Amino acid sequence: MNQGKAFYKKISPMLPAGFLVLVLLPLLLLPLASVFIYALRGGPGNLVASLTTTDVLFALRFSLIIAFATAVVNTVLGTYAAWVLSKTRFPGREQLGIILNLPVAIPNVVVGTSLLLLWGPIGLFGQVLGPLGIQPMFTSVGVLLAHVFVTFPYMLGTIKPVLDDLETTYEEAAYTMGASRWQAFLHVVFPALKGGLLTGALLTFAHSLGEFGATVMVSGNLRLRTQTAPLYIFSQFESGNIQAANSVAAVLAILSFVLFSLILFLAARTGRKGAQRGR
Amino acid sequence: MSIVIDQISKSYGGHTVVDRVSLNVNDGELVVLLGSSGSGKSTILRLVAGLILPDEGRIMLNGVDITHLPPQRRGLGFVFQNYSIFPNMTIAENIEFGMRIRKVPLRERKAHSERLLELVGLPGLGSRYSSQLSGGQQQRVALARALAYEPPVLLLDEPLGAVDTKTRIQLRQSLKSILKEIGVTTIMVTHDQQEAFELADRVAIMNNGHIEQYGFPGDVYYNPATQFTADFVGDINFFEGRVTASTAEECEIELFGHWPVRRRGSHPFQPGRNVLYGVRPEQIRVSLLEPESYENGIKGVIENSMFFGDVTRYSIRLNRGGVVDVRVLNYLFIEGMVMPYELNEEVWLIWSQGSGIILADETLPETRSLSPAG
Numbered sequence: 001m002n003q004g005k006a007f008y009k010k011i012s013p014m015l016p017a018g019f020l021v022l023v024l025l026p027l028l029l030l031p032l033a034s035v036f037i038y039a040l041r042g043g044p045g046n047l048v049a050s051l052t053t054t055d056v057l058f059a060l061r062f063s064l065i066i067a068f069a070t071a072v073v074n075t076v077l078g079t080y081a082a083w084v085l086s087k088t089r090f091p092g093r094e095q096l097g098i099i100l101n102l103p104v105a106i107p108n109v110v111v112g113t114s115l116l117l118l119w120g121p122i123g124l125f126g127q128v129l130g131p132l133g134i135q136p137m138f139t140s141v142g143v144l145l146a147h148v149f150v151t152f153p154y155m156l157g158t159i160k161p162v163l164d165d166l167e168t169t170y171e172e173a174a175y176t177m178g179a180s181r182w183q184a185f186l187h188v189v190f191p192a193l194k195g196g197l198l199t200g201a202l203l204t205f206a207h208s209l210g211e212f213g214a215t216v217m218v219s220g221n222l223r224l225r226t227q228t229a230p231l232y233i234f235s236q237f238e239s240g241n242i243q244a245a246n247s248v249a250a251v252l253a254i255l256s257f258v259l260f261s262l263i264l265f266l267a268a269r270t271g272r273k274g275a276q277r278g279r
Numbered sequence: 280m281s282i283v284i285d286q287i288s289k290s291y292g293g294h295t296v297v298d299r300v301s302l303n304v305n306d307g308e309l310v311v312l313l314g315s316s317g318s319g320k321s322t323i324l325r326l327v328a329g330l331i332l333p334d335e336g337r338i339m340l341n342g343v344d345i346t347h348l349p350p351q352r353r354g355l356g357f358v359f360q361n362y363s364i365f366p367n368m369t370i371a372e373n374i375e376f377g378m379r380i381r382k383v384p385l386r387e388r389k390a391h392s393e394r395l396l397e398l399v400g401l402p403g404l405g406s407r408y409s410s411q412l413s414g415g416q417q418q419r420v421a422l423a424r425a426l427a428y429e430p431p432v433l434l435l436d437e438p439l440g441a442v443d444t445k446t447r448i449q450l451r452q453s454l455k456s457i458l459k460e461i462g463v464t465t466i467m468v469t470h471d472q473q474e475a476f477e478l479a480d481r482v483a484i485m486n487n488g489h490i491e492q493y494g495f496p497g498d499v500y501y502n503p504a505t506q507f508t509a510d511f512v513g514d515i516n517f518f519e520g521r522v523t524a525s526t527a528e529e530c531e532i533e534l535f536g537h538w539p540v541r542r543r544g545s546h547p548f549q550p551g552r553n554v555l556y557g558v559r560p561e562q563i564r565v566s567l568l569e570p571e572s573y574e575n576g577i578k579g580v581i582e583n584s585m586f587f588g589d590v591t592r593y594s595i596r597l598n599r600g601g602v603v604d605v606r607v608l609n610y611l612f613i614e615g616m617v618m619p620y621e622l623n624e625e626v627w628l629i630w631s632q633g634s635g636i637i638l639a640d641e642t643l644p645e646t647r648s649l650s651p652a653g
Binding site: 167169170172173174175176177178179180183187188191192 | 328329330349350351353354355356357359361363365366367368376377380381424425427428
């Protein structure tokens, strides 16, 4: 009897965690594991072969380029938007803040549709630009537009709280000491934003890398032209090529895992720095 | 360098924060703007610094109009209430920032920042970050940083507002000695009357965006121009009164319609004029004996007493209404010089005929007497 009690006492702290793992196993862990299992089904040689086809190499490279470009564009745009919302006062500021965060709430397919309706051949802008030989939809520009739209709130959401916390007296102190606006930004504001900028850029990059809904609408899923890695996976599944699909899925999963770990590491480091400063 | 503030005003959304304020600060003088929050004192400091622009009026620095110059070109030193020490820079880098912007050579910068750290009593702390310093130390760093590029004028916005009382008293003394040593023209903002009186060469009392009174601390305290000033700079008991006799040397005032008090010295009030008569609690002594002929006296009953450590504050209800607050040094009780007073005991309140403040009746309060300002 006593032995039973002792055993229960020993395992009881682990019960809630055990239950959590049990619930998450079929929801998160097993699906992820199955990606790797299917990717390696034909052996490592098969995996390497399926990852080195022209289509896969293009899709992976295109995804990385688009993700990088999206991160760069949104670092500039998102930081500027965060600065406007945080440091300036104007009527409708709160409403603008809500609108700028809308891409998080709108389904990505709807974003893709709306971009098509605006920039597509029959769209408002498309009709004007078409005769001039400019056609952003079904090109890499269209894909970039969609990714910038969908991931815009991530940079904004990372930078705005930092700017909100950064009291204007820091900049004012710099001004009184003779610093120009640019010098105050460079020496005072930018160092405070550095961690946020990196985290925001990585978040944007990671979300762009996995984007599907808007991309499928605006890209036309054209192989070797606008096909991103997620679109390649989808196409291969549709044509029954499970192993090829899972090989690329495994690469994306590993990339996402690395990026996510980096973001967590940066967030923890920023937190530690903040805690040290707060002492 | 001297500063002349000439009729400056500033409004935000129709609300006037600074209303046609004029102020002269002489070269090397330390002027304190004293007022409660919202009185406009910090706005004046920000206007002088160029962080905001006035709607009207002029600001002159040594005779040169700087009203529309950006803060970068004014070159004034500013210490913010929250210190605003740049957290990404070391203390030395913070102090050197203004010199770095001015392209002062590195070696010169280093030497000067070390001298300044010594001046503010923080030698050897240059390699630390602001997070590693106490509030008092940060205040000293903010001061050193503002002085680093040798500004013609130093502006201090509640510089001791974010530290505890004991540190504040220590910092006050060191701030005074540093500023005197350097001799820089300084405008400081505070809501703390003790701080203002201790540091100021001259003090300006601010209320609702304008200056109520500007003068030497002693003048402002003992000869306040308005009831607000009298109340704001210290505790005071006010009574309604009427001037009954008046000569060049002295004035007689009747309190509560029958109780005469005298005030030595010249004054502008003619017999028959309704006035406010004020006496500060520390000017009144409590006694069981009647006053002498050269003293003012009024009778009352001890209604309440409160122990404050160094003093006991008695609230005494006067026979004809109204309550007067009086402070008695507890030392006097301990030494047996005065016997502690009992509740409901009838006593005399006695004060010198050289004490007392007489103000015109425009400031007449609704009640017969006022409790001291908090």
